[in-house]
Amino acid sequence: MSTIKLPQFVIIRNYLEQMIAAKRMGPNAKLPSERVIATELNTTRVTLREALKQLEAEGIIYRQDRRGWFVTPHRISYDPTKQIGFMDYVKAQGSQPKTKVIEIDIIKATTELADIFNIDEHMQVFRLRRIRFIDNREVLYEQIYLRADFFPELEKIDFSHSLTTALKNKYGTRFSKQHVVSHLITLQNAVAKALLVVSGAPGLCIKRKIYDDQERVFEYDEEYWRPEACQLQMSINL
Amino acid sequence: MSTIKLPQFVIIRNYLEQMIAAKRMGPNAKLPSERVIATELNTTRVTLREALKQLEAEGIIYRQDRRGWFVTPHRISYDPTKQIGFMDYVKAQGSQPKTKVIEIDIIKATTELADIFNIDEHMQVFRLRRIRFIDNREVLYEQIYLRADFFPELEKIDFSHSLTTALKNKYGTRFSKQHVVSHLITLQNAVAKALLVVSGAPGLCIKRKIYDDQERVFEYDEEYWRPEACQLQMSINL
DNA sequence: GAGTGGTCTAGACCACCAT
């Protein structure tokens, strides 16, 4: 009984949403090709894509670059206040986590890193890049920096498992505090490629500085999430 | 020296970014009309809008529905772990906060609200809706629910100021814990209209449950942010 | 009332994915 005239792409959006429900398309099910849907709904691809992008922004469907559109599975809750690693909290929420190490190397601190770690620019920093999967879907690209002078022979660790546990057990590192920043960005280049999204797609960036008991930053992380894959959640004592 | 062929809208995006910098367009400066830019850059409006949406997704520019495109001011940092109100943290970051009360009423608890407050469905809940401004720009729409039975004569409070302070002083409420969830959504209908965005534009949703010292939820907030206006930030003791 | 942004059409070409 609404008297407001809806734009066509909104009507199509609503139709697609119902279609997904009606056909009982499960998590990660692939939608028909754009041309097929557009013909079926008697519209053009441009308009259809407007509707698809709408559903994407809402996190109802997601895209894989040049592969098509898929139904989004439930979001994983991520609690930055907890000392629990990716592998554990994904499992705890009934999904299968997986980690793929992309690159391990030691670099000279950039100006930015030197500033973060409060070290000189020529000093060495350990860098780890990996992709994290949930139920075999790439959802998170992370870049971890560690002060190389704090962790000798770090490269011998198995980085496809929990880094936190490894640091505590092998080096006796004491985690005292972390500083977290989170905001919206766009996923670009290597990150976009790793997550199978179009370069420029929206993403969630979470940056963390972790301090030891002497107030020194020993670890700095940059996490890039597919935005529909997670939500932040935390409990705070006031 | 890049051999990768960039899509035209990315080239235009880059050009616009430089233009904004070169013309020294300050915060909230308005870009020329789409037709003017499109003609100038010898492209079509569709392609130009692709570039504009890209810059929008990156938070470099923002949009006001049917008014045009503007340069985004710096982001406000928002720390959900701190008991500091909007008015204070905005001021502390060198900007001018403002609050506009949209609606104050008492409603019967919906199923969802009854569940959150752990009360019966017929019970009354106080509802407050307001828009928050930063430097005279509407950036946040919030919906606050309070248990009506906890706060008699609540309607006499001045809601354009800090609610937290009012609750503590007038009712002696003890804040013990809060539970925060944050994820990406799209802004719709009344919320979109209030924030001057197109219905369906991306937004950040932050939901908070606040507990008293008897583990009862007495306040529940839903905050809808223009995504380019803020970033989450917090320090956590491990 | 002029000009704006929001929406839409009916095509097209290309690079890439799946087969």
Added chain:
DNA sequence: TGGTGGTCTAGACCACTCC
């Protein structure tokens, strides 16, 4: 190699803002 998604053109109409 055929079909797909990503990009792009050159128009158009409408509702709304701004003057």
